[in-house]
Amino acid sequence: MEVVGRLVALLVVLVGGAGVRAIGVLDDRRTALLNDLAYYVALPALIFVSTFDRSIAALLSPALLGGLLLVVFGTAGVAWVVHWHRDSSARRSVAIVQSYHSNLGYLGLPLVAATFDPTVTAIASVVLGVVSLTQVPLTVVILSSLNAAGATVTGELRRLATNPVLVTLLAGLTIGSLGLGVPSPVAVGLDAVGSLALPVALLCVGASLDIDRSSIDAATTAAVVACKVVVMPALAWLVFSALAVDTATFIASVVMLGTPTAVSTFVFASELGGDPEFASLNVFVTTLSSIATLFVLITLVG
Template identity: 30%
Template sequence: VILIGWIARRIGVIPEEFSEPANRLVFYLAIPAMIFRSVAKASLTSQLHVGVLAITLSALLIFFGVSWAAAAAGHLERRRFGTFMQCCFHGNLGYIGFAVSYYFLGEDGLAQTGIIGGFTMIMQNLLAVIALNLKTDEPEAGKNRMKIFLNVLANPVIIAAIAGIIFSAAHIRMPIIVSRTIDILSDLALPMALLLIGASLTFDVMRHGIASVMTSTVMKLVLLPGVGFLLYRLFGISARAYLPGLILLASPTATISFVMAKEMDGDAQFAVSAISASTVLSAVTISLWLNVMK
């Protein structure tokens, strides 16, 4: 579906002026509806694995340090330093992680992924803000930092996950008309999201620091989920239980990384290259991770 989106963009079936409003529709309505529906229907007592959640968040924290060390070892210039770091751990959970989870694990698996994903999104966004401020000398950075922090808290996917957890914990039943409206929006989410991911891919700026781009891509797609995998196994968690967390860790670099880099005086061109490279290569690496788990 991603490939179809890329082809459709190249031949003009998906024009540039369509992508931005369609992306807003998916981000603000369709994906939040899908996550809310799945999490609200879930049983927190049986579908929230505290161990998986703790290890998933721990893997992100560990990899924050690893990416910091890698950026320092590579002597990256100021604007690229924090952008490289966030591209190593900031995953595209909403468009890729949840889609893979739904198609590979089904509705129950998506519910588990949605619960873990809500906390993971908060963690990785906060770490991204910290990374982008490590080397900044931009006088407006403080204002932008607070703006992005507030945007993180207002992220519709995070709000949907939290609302779903509340509905599930309180056993709240929705009126049928509301439930069916959410179902219709939910069914729109994944196909539209995958088409838009394909339509947004670009490799025009790949020549800008290809070594750093490929390094961040390997770290995001192979090393980060590898750290999570080792921790899951070390603590004796079954593959069935940790798959939702592993899928989230194995997701490619988030598209919002570009927005954050641009807003916080990072290297926006590098972010675009890393997003495109990791998204394309994730088709291979995620398949390999899932096959290893079989």
């Protein structure tokens, strides 16, 4: 029942974000400020307190790295086959990338931190870093190549190098690996700030959703949902079961890879020649669908 309560609360805050945007409480400027709070403050704080007392060797194993790469590229391959027949390249490219590009930072890591113990959260932080460094360049390549867009992988990698989430992850793992301490008051303060990550991020996701009836393509969206919140976590379950990783690694990997499509795919679609309205719809539907699928995943692994 505790898991049900957490996911119902997630849904309430998500819908609440859309509601306060609809009545004008969260306009574009306020939503942007709230998004900055989550992205530059709350989420980095959560990542740092999850990793600063742990060494990278204890968290990132060859099995974890290989398993994550296999699941991401495997799901992308399935999505390519499923969506390749779509007539519109703009819609086809979006459907492919949204079938594997996971919302690890705004939903995955905060949900894991709120549900499981610190060991699982620390590994989930590493999952976030590894998969982000994989899925962002892959998404840029697919959108750019299918839509003849001008963005480069090099440019996106340069942006990743200054990404606050990845910088904080590297800082936390460095301090943990070197055995350096962090004053207790600082750790407690950062922990309090990090607890804001999930509710603030959910408000941002809800406020960012923009559904245009003309963009509805039920069959394609259903295929995106099936790939993202059913096929990808199922593949993760099979891969990490076969790799016989420890329980914490298994839980962190399966739950993180079972998260819905990232809101950032809407931004990538807008910038790289994709169909932004279709992208927004898929973010909304995969997020709502993940309430049920994440409940099943968390119940099974927990």
